[in-house]
Amino acid sequence: DADVTQTPRNRITKTGKRIMLECSQTKGHDRMYWYRQDPGLGLRLIYYSFDVKDINKGEISDGYSVSRQAQAKFSLSLESAIPNQTALYFCATSEIARGENTGELFFGEGSRLTVL
Amino acid sequence: AQSVAQPEDQVNVAEGNPLTVKCTYSVSGNPYLFWYVQYPNRGLQFLLKYITGDNLVKGSYGFEAEFNKSQTSFHLKKPSALVSDSALYFCAVRDGGAGSYQLTFGKGTKLSVIP
Numbered sequence: 001d002a003d004v005t006q007t008p009r010n011r012i013t014k015t016g017k018r019i020m021l022e023c024s025q026t027k028g029h030d031r032m033y034w035y036r037q038d039p040g041l042g043l044r045l046i047y048y049s050f051d052v053k054d055i056n057k058g059e060i061s062d063g064y065s066v067s068r069q070a071q072a073k074f075s076l077s078l079e080s081a082i083p084n085q086t087a088l089y090f091c092a093t094s095e096i097a098r099g100e101n102t103g104e105l106f107f108g109e110g111s112r113l114t115v116l
Numbered sequence: 117a118q119s120v121a122q123p124e125d126q127v128n129v130a131e132g133n134p135l136t137v138k139c140t141y142s143v144s145g146n147p148y149l150f151w152y153v154q155y156p157n158r159g160l161q162f163l164l165k166y167i168t169g170d171n172l173v174k175g176s177y178g179f180e181a182e183f184n185k186s187q188t189s190f191h192l193k194k195p196s197a198l199v200s201d202s203a204l205y206f207c208a209v210r211d212g213g214a215g216s217y218q219l220t221f222g223k224g225t226k227l228s229v230i231p
Contacts, residue, residue: 107159
């Protein structure tokens with residue numbers, strides 16, 4: 001089984017619908033992230049969480065919200081989906097080694113979202 | 117602000133030849149540098165990182181990268197390319213200063229290894 005699991009892997013929806021992407025991890029990491037990948041743009045950070053009580057906006061948080069239900073679970077919501085949110089979404093985790101986050105990320109397999 | 121540039125959208129190389137995927141960065145503090153690889157329909161996988169120490173870093177699958185502070189570069193290299201190396205490669209940087217957390221990714225370079 002994958003250490004970082006995302007569901008659903010593929011989703012097609014219509015403009016205005018509410019969508020939730022879920023992420024669960026078995027790595028025991030405290031830090032979790034949601035990224036968006038668009039062709040030619042690389043990965044951009046949407047939200048991140050350093051623990052259950054800590055949620056932070058990334059560079060492109062508008063139109064998105066997140067929930068950290070437990071250390072192992074971090075979900076991303078699109079309250080009212082729009083076509084330019086069509087993208088590949090990745091959840092990632094990281095650990096702190098010797099008191100420092102060196103930055104190595106562990107990614108899920110991705111959730112491909114299409115908004116019509 | 118921190119940034120990463122991968123100047124080549126695509127790199128083509130013949131199997132068995134050496135390969136280089138270029139990356140330059142900008143960061144105000146000490147750079148923490150990373151390479152990730154993405155195979156089709158998969159998530160990103162960590163290849164290697166430079167935090168401190170030896171400028172030549174060795175990673176997974178025979179890849180290595182050289183940190184060059186004066187040229188602010190961190191190019192990914194492999195002495196002999198395999199067809200299975202064909203994938204999308206991302207360079208990323210983080211400012212190693214206190215309180216910094218965020219990785220900034222480049223736009224990616226598609227590597228095609230031709231049999």
